[in-house]
Amino acid sequence: MAHLRKRGDKTWQITIETGIDPRTGKRKRMYKTVNGTKKQAEKVMHKLAAKYEEDGFIKPTQITIKEYFLQWLKEYAKNNVSIRTYQDYEGVIRNHVIPRLGRLKLKDLQQRHIITYQNEKLEDGRLDGKGGLSKRTVQNHHRILSEALSHAVFPYKYIKNNPCNGVKAPSPDDPDIYPLSYEEADILLNYVCENYSYNIYALFYVSLYTGLRRSEILALRWRNVSIDNLNLHVTEAVDEITGEGLEYGDTKNDASKRTVDYDEDVAETIRTLQKKYLKNYKIDKLVFLHEDGSEIRPDYITKLFRKIADKQELYNTRFHDLRHTHATWLLQAGVNPKVVQERLGHASITTTLKIYSHVIPSMQKDAVKKLKKSIKKEEWRQNGDKIKNLPVND
Numbered sequence: 001m002a003h004l005r006k007r008g009d010k011t012w013q014i015t016i017e018t019g020i021d022p023r024t025g026k027r028k029r030m031y032k033t034v035n036g037t038k039k040q041a042e043k044v045m046h047k048l049a050a051k052y053e054e055d056g057f058i059k060p061t062q063i064t065i066k067e068y069f070l071q072w073l074k075e076y077a078k079n080n081v082s083i084r085t086y087q088d089y090e091g092v093i094r095n096h097v098i099p100r101l102g103r104l105k106l107k108d109l110q111q112r113h114i115i116t117y118q119n120e121k122l123e124d125g126r127l128d129g130k131g132g133l134s135k136r137t138v139q140n141h142h143r144i145l146s147e148a149l150s151h152a153v154f155p156y157k158y159i160k161n162n163p164c165n166g167v168k169a170p171s172p173d174d175p176d177i178y179p180l181s182y183e184e185a186d187i188l189l190n191y192v193c194e195n196y197s198y199n200i201y202a203l204f205y206v207s208l209y210t211g212l213r214r215s216e217i218l219a220l221r222w223r224n225v226s227i228d229n230l231n232l233h234v235t236e237a238v239d240e241i242t243g244e245g246l247e248y249g250d251t252k253n254d255a256s257k258r259t260v261d262y263d264e265d266v267a268e269t270i271r272t273l274q275k276k277y278l279k280n281y282k283i284d285k286l287v288f289l290h291e292d293g294s295e296i297r298p299d300y301i302t303k304l305f306r307k308i309a310d311k312q313e314l315y316n317t318r319f320h321d322l323r324h325t326h327a328t329w330l331l332q333a334g335v336n337p338k339v340v341q342e343r344l345g346h347a348s349i350t351t352t353l354k355i356y357s358h359v360i361p362s363m364q365k366d367a368v369k370k371l372k373k374s375i376k377k378e379e380w381r382q383n384g385d386k387i388k389n390l391p392v393n394d
Contacts, residue, residue: 122170232259
């Protein structure tokens, strides 16, 4: 949109709206003063407006990918995403995108450049030179590129189209999960109970029987636990930020904010934990802490569980597999996948079914058996006789 305003005798100011500043949310404008008649000024204004519509900003058409992505990090990402996400963005952009694409003019970036970039990262993208990045990692690169370039289209209006559109991101292989059997879980928990503090045992036990993520259970506070009602409320998560320490904030997604029911055994475990650390108990305190009252780092739990699992010769099992175990047991027990999805805090049922597809075949067999049992045998015989007596058409 363009405007013309008279400034003096045969002097006119042209104003062209150029979008919204992503940092402040305010309108951005381009100004130009011209001399002449109103008709001459209008002619210049229309030319400038047409040029802007065609090319976006006139000067920034020469901006390089390096210049744009650093600008985007500073003006948009730093103020609109979490610290951990920002560090992820910055690492990918500085260590991968800029070295490979940084000298290219932003306006010259095409789909073929994105495709080549992704292929090269899959083949030889590791910073230590020891091979390619995983499909999941390169998929994350694609997501960051696409998000940044979408802002180059609007509100910056540096380019007309997002070069990532139409380029397929690598599809990660299905993640390997290693759910425990009932016997393996029992042996592991008994070992932890005998060799570690009660708070570590309770952490593992509650994780197994609620399916909470590591980030969620380590951010659980007493005010969100109702022992009498046999449930807890997931309202926040914790992350470990390089150079910043622990950060408590929003959960992974909106679906992750949820109420999780548990049984009396879990309630008793939590009740015992509360009594054991009663002197340090406060409603806003974290449920799971070290014995000295200090916070438990997520990475500490990951490494501790790895050490314990190796002792039990569960070499592939990770702490996150307690969550997978919980979901697998529920599905094997015939619980509706939609209930499992809500309990785990997945954003969609598709995610749940994809992760636990290995359980689905046995569920289908059980469903067929239950269907047959629900229909009386006499009804089967009657229907069978009817089919046999149907006339056959040539």
